[in-house]
Amino acid sequence: xxxxxxxxxxxxxxxxxxxxxxxxxxxxxxxxxxxxxxxxxxxxxxxxxxxxxxxxxxxxxxxxxxxxxxxxxxxxxxxxxxxxxxxxxxxxxxxxxxxxxxxxxxxxxxxxxxxxxxxxxxxxxxxxxxxxxxxxxxxxxxxxxxxxxxxxxxxxxxxxxxxxxxxxxxxxxxxxxxxxxxxxxxxxxxxxxxxxxxxxxxxxxxxxxxxxxxxxxxxxxxxxxxxxxxxxxxxxxx
Numbered sequence: 400x401x402x403x404x405x406x407x408x409x410x411x412x413x414x415x416x417x418x419x420x421x422x423x424x425x426x427x428x429x430x431x432x433x434x435x436x437x438x439x440x441x442x443x444x445x446x447x448x449x450x451x452x453x454x455x456x457x458x459x460x461x462x463x464x465x466x467x468x469x470x471x472x473x474x475x476x477x478x479x480x481x482x483x484x485x486x487x488x489x490x491x492x493x494x495x496x497x498x499x500x501x502x503x504x505x506x507x508x509x510x511x512x513x514x515x516x517x518x519x520x521x522x523x524x525x526x527x528x529x530x531x532x533x534x535x536x537x538x539x540x541x542x543x544x545x546x547x548x549x550x551x552x553x554x555x556x557x558x559x560x561x562x563x564x565x566x567x568x569x570x571x572x573x574x575x576x577x578x579x580x581x582x583x584x585x586x587x588x589x590x591x592x593x594x595x596x597x598x599x600x601x602x603x604x605x606x607x608x609x610x611x612x613x614x615x616x617x618x619x620x621x622x623x624x625x626x627x628x629x630x631x632x633x634x635x636x637x
Contacts, residue, residue, distance in 0.1 A: 405445060409465070412486025413479065418465035419458045419487065423449025426520070427493045429484065430457040433502020433526070435577055435628050437464035439615050440501070453497075458487060460504070462627020464619045470626075472558070472633035477510040480631075484511055488518055501525040503631055537636045549588035549597075555632040564593040565625050570617035571610075573625075575600050578608070578616065 409416045420438040422445040430441040438457040448455035459466040461483055462475060469475070484507070488496055497520050500508030505527035512519045533541065542552045555561045565573055576598040580586070588597035604610065 405442075410487060410490050412490060413482040415461055415467035415469065415483070417458050417461065417467070417483055417487065419456050420445060421454065421456045422446065423452070423454050425452040425454050427488070427491055427496040428453045428455045429487070429496045429498045430455060431484075431498065431500035431504025431507050432457070432460065432463070433500075433504050434631070435573070435616075435620065435625065436502075437616060437619050439612075439619075444499075454491070456487065456491070458483075460507070462623075462630055464623060468623060468627035469630075472630040473637065475627075475630040475634040476637045477507065478514070480507050481511045481514050485515060485518060494518065495520045497521050497523075499523040499525070500527075502527060539632075539636050546585055546587045547590075549590060549592070549594070551586045551588075551594045552632055552635070554588070554594050555629045558626075558633070561593075561595070561629050562624070562626060564595045568595065570620045571613060572600055573620070574613050574616045575604075578613065579605065 405420050405422045407418065407420055409418050418438070420441075428448050430438075430444060432438065432440045437459050441455070441457040445455045445457055461480060462468045488494070495518055498508045498511060500506070500523070502525070505524040508522050508524060509527075509529045512522050532538070539552060539556060542550050546553075548554070554564075568576075573595065576595060579601045580598065586594060586598070588594045604613075
């Protein structure tokens with residue numbers, strides 16, 4: 400079957416520019432990445448979906464990669480992110496799309512489905528089930544009560560703290576620490592330790608990823624920094 404190339408473009412949506420990678424033609428499938436990732440996480444799925452008759456679109460979510468990264472964390476609520484995605488659907492002239500989300504992308508996909516069910520044909524969530532917002536308890540405080548201050552969600556709250564901790568490592572090492580995690584439990588560092596220091600750096604790569612592929616992620620975060628990604632956590636209680 401003829402294989403189209405991955406096309407890249409920047410789309411004006413919801414007041415910012417969002418970079419997308421797209422491949423194929425047919426019904427729209429929106430692929431939403433997690434932390435700390437970019438569109439490139441979906442490189443294999445873009446190819447497969449395009450070969451099977453779909454228009455696969457993987458954006459760099461706001462704050463990531465080649466998309467705009469508003470400075471204020473107040474600009475990273477789920478309403479903002481869902482608004483970005485509705486703008487992408489409008490740009491492509493699609494009333495409805497299939498949505499696939501992993502990690503933060505799953506949380507965003509749940510809320511896209513919740514806020515605008517009229518725009519979603521179907522949704523696949525990877526790694527994160529739907530958690531209704533408590534009418535009384537703040538999300539971050541609930542996590543702090545259950546897991547303590549060592550939880551990554553809690554450590555990412557204070558502006559500058561996680562940025563300083565991550566800056567002690569080169570971006571390739573940070574990618575290895577977070578993208579190659581095999582733990583199945585909630586990530587929590589011991590008292591007095593930063594999460595990025597606590598996570599091990601694998602000495603051997605798994606068979607499903609190469610050093611060159613990890614460098615694609617690392618190079619983008621070297622350009623963008625991590626503040627945009629941390630701002631998702633800092634807006635969790637808004």
